[in-house]
Amino acid sequence: MRHILPGLLVGLLFGAGLALSGMIDPARVLGFLDVGGAWDPTLALVLGGALLPSALSYAFVRRMKRPVMADEFCIPQNRIVESRLLVGSSLFGVGWGLVGLCPGPAIAGLVLGKWQSWLFVAAMIGGMWLQRFFADRGHRRTPQFAG
Helix, strand or coil: CCCHHHHHHHHHHHHHHHHHHCCCCHHHHHHHHCCCCCCCCHHHHHHHHHHHHHHHHHHHHHCCCCCCCCCCCCCCCCCCCCHHHHHHHHHHHHHHHHHCCCHHHHHHHHHCCCHHHHHHHHHHHHHHHHHHHHHHHHHHHCCCCCC
């Protein structure tokens, strides 16, 4: 419970920010991404406005020895850009550009009962399951050498 409540509160705050800024509206996001057409620049203010508190938070966190609610920070140690990362990030960008949703806004949209969000989250869970299925399948094919 010590970790669940802060996570829930931060998630609610994040979701409220996404809803208030219009990031859960696929049409608005697609309007922002349509730079060559009827471009809607208003989400640039949201993105730019998020940079200042993020930069200040990172500067503050870097001075801390450990998080307040955990034993250590969970910072990825892998600095290698792998083909899996490139393919996954490309699929993410293409998907975002096609439907105007990404995981955070889609999950926030569930609360508002948007059918697009429900469809997106169902497809996302299916994609996660497929990724795990093929990753596990590939792992089983890897020869295991014992001592």
